[in-house]
Amino acid sequence: MTHLRRRPEDMTRRQLVRHTAWFGAAVVLTVIGGEVISHVDGTPAPAADPAADSNVLRFVQVSDSHLGFNGPANTAVEASFGRALERINALPERPAFVMHTGDLTHTSTPAQFDQVRQMLSEVKTGHVLTVPGEHDTIDDHAGRNYRQMFGAGTAGDGWYSFDVLGVHFISLVNTLSLHKLGHLGVDQLEFVRKDVARLSPDTPIVVFSHIPLFAMYPAWGWGTDDAAQALNYLRGFASVTCLNGHVHQLFTKTEGNVTFHSAASTAFPLSAPGAPAQSVVTLPAGKLGDALGIRNVTYRPGNPGLAVKEVTLA
């Protein structure tokens, strides 16, 4: 009969139980930690209906719909944009406004502008607001066609600001004097300086632009050459959120008091920074919806910042 002898280095039953208990504790603590951290910013739990609170500000950002584009990456950009609008209309609570952060059209023809305006008129929201992208001013660097359609109530070359529920919003145009990078210009910088001078430092500020206001990837023109000056005027504020389009992909970055969020397109994705070349990405069938989306933004008074939720068109 063979006797199995325990070697001195073998684990005893008691040791095994002890190790299992430690591992169990590690897993439990990790899960609890994750739960606590993910609720730190006061994101409402699903059980609590945020719709019930009328003080909560909700708005939606859509971007880069490129109506008129026709390529293998998306042969039906109009249908994709329609799906994005359906997503907005299906939200449990009507957003205060919908902001389109540029490149509404692909080649800025009057027909494309007309179609995008018609489609946007079907959105269930208080207001539809826009900033122009560089595709909205093709062959029209002054952006006259765009401003005729969407420029009512704006100053200068189409910039403006407004307030909703204690949040100050600034919409900037950095696509008209475009060289390699986006550009705001002296007049617009002066507008920002005067605009925020009257605000108290605890006013939450949201800035919309088409091209990122941070140097996301300058080699591809993904930045704004004089944005530092504008951000300098916003330095004294507790919470500044910059929302942009142009890059057709999600990206978030925080610099001091400023958080930048780049949005997904509703039309097609672009290659990520670091790729050999900037190009339109053609995804396998059935995968495109995952790369497209809208952004649902919520602000609760008293909270330090905005809660941003991405919704894909899958």
Place this chain on the structure above:
Amino acid sequence: MNRAQLWSIAACLAASGYVHADLYVQGYRALPAIGPAFLLQASGSFALALLLMAGAPALFRWLAAAPAGGALVAFVLSRTTGLFGFTGQGLRPAPQAVVSVLAEILVLVLLAAPFVNRCLDREWKQDVTDTDVTRVRISRWWAS
């Protein structure tokens, strides 16, 4: 490994976890794949830091290398090839990036220190033995 080293590892892990939790809350939560990874790094680091201070078995010290080393590798990837479509530039956001990288390097250094010490010790002992053998040979030759 003495208690001071153990607590230093726990403190550095907690610091790295705190930075990741803070960035997650500040907005990284919105990033696909990166957001959940930050959350896992933060909660895992906190859990391990707590268990190390509570006297967990030696194996848990080596587990501490996972969140620290993983975060460092991810940081380097995000600054070079990109990670899940996410790219960052330099040691930004400041000061979070610097604090996190330093804390993670310290965790790895503190974990490796006893191992390196033991190797150096063994090498030194080997040197002493070799010297002794040579000395005996010389004296025998001299005597003959």
